[in-house]
Amino acid sequence: MPEPSRFDIAAKxxxxxxxxxxxxxxxxxxxxxxxxxxxxxxSAEELFLNEVNHVDSQQxxxxxxxxxxxPQPEGVVLVMETDGPPFDPFSxxxxxxxxxxxxxxxxxxxxxxxxxxxxxxxxxxxxNDCNRISLVFGHGNIP
Amino acid sequence: xxxxxSMHDDVTVAAVEGRIDGTTARDFEEQVVAAVPExxxxxxxxxxxxxxxxxxxxRAILVVAKRFKTDENFFSVCGHSGPVAEVFRISGFEKIxxxxxxxxxxxxxxxx
Numbered sequence: 433m434p435e436p437s438r439f440d441i442a443a444k445x446x447x448x449x450x451x452x453x454x455x456x457x458x459x460x461x462x463x464x465x466x467x468x469x470x471x472x473x474x475s476a477e478e479l480f481l482n483e484v485n486h487v488d489s490q491q492x493x494x495x496x497x498x499x500x501x502x503p504q505p506e507g508v509v510l511v512m513e514t515d516g517p518p519f520d521p522f523s524x525x526x527x528x529x530x531x532x533x534x535x536x537x538x539x540x541x542x543x544x545x546x547x548x549x550x551x552x553x554x555x556x557x558x559x560n561d562c563n564r565i566s567l568v569f570g571h572g573n574i575p
Numbered sequence: 576x577x578x579x580x581s582m583h584d585d586v587t588v589a590a591v592e593g594r595i596d597g598t599t600a601r602d603f604e605e606q607v608v609a610a611v612p613e614x615x616x617x618x619x620x621x622x623x624x625x626x627x628x629x630x631x632x633x634r635a636i637l638v639v640a641k642r643f644k645t646d647e648n649f650f651s652v653c654g655h656s657g658p659v660a661e662v663f664r665i666s667g668f669e670k671i672x673x674x675x676x677x678x679x680x681x682x683x684x685x686x687x
Contacts, residue, residue, distance in 0.1 A: 445597060445598070446598075448596065448597050448598050449598060452596075470627065470658040473627065474627075474629055474658075474662070477596060477597055477629050477631075478629060478630055481597045481631070528666075530665075530666060530667030530670075531667060531670070532671075533671055534637070534640050534641055534644050534671045534672065535641070535644060537637055537641075537671065539634055539637060539638060540630070540634055542630040542633050542634075542666050543629070543630035545665065545666070546629070546630055546662060546665060546666070549665045550661075550665070
């Protein structure tokens with residue numbers, strides 16, 4: 433497996449543009465990732481802003497969010513690691529009611545659903561007191 | 576994200592260009608709400624030139640839709656395609672917010 437591209441940023445919303453630029457640059461270098469660029473941007477934004485907005489800074493050892501992109505022959509793998517309290521977005525987050533009317537719809541709660549629906553495969557694990565979220569777009573194996 | 580406002584009889588059209596994401600969604604919401612004349616009226620949000628929308632953009636659209644529903648004013652989204660249409664489908668917005676493939680179709684219903 434080729435070496436991943438890594439990106440380490442502080443959990444601050446003003447860093448979102450830098451995260452998007454990093455993904456755009458990666459997709460220009462790896463043609464196998466380019467078809468999945470929008471889904472990668474969407475998932476990375478949702479996971480990153482979830483970390484920025486919903487994790488109490490007092491509960492973190494650092495405010496760093498570490499991303500890695502692993503090129504695959506027919507896709508790409510995106511990994512995000514943080515050192516916040518244990519949180520599995522694929523089982524701990526409530527499923528939004530997408531059948532509710534405008535009046536009854538809750539504001540928010542759709543971000544993690546977009547991640548679940550646009551990634552081909554997803555996984556969560558707790559490693560060395562860190563949350564690791566891995567997403568496969570297209571074909572590939574979770575490292 | 577840029578937003579251009581035009582009036583078509585009494586219908587306000589807000590044409591959006593660019594990305595509606597976690598960085599721009601709040602501006603989008605504020606500008607759309609400010610685009611409607613005092614006293615209200617129908618609003619069409621033209622997303623034909625929007626290349627990307629995240630849940631922050633969905634949140635802004637839902638806030639606007641709830642406000643127009645409460646005020647019993649017409650609100651519609653039109654022109655969206657590709658990744659934006661996919662996000663609307665996944666989120667179920669297609670079922671709860673009036674959507675039209677073109678601005679002309681949206682204006683026809685708003686004036687109807």
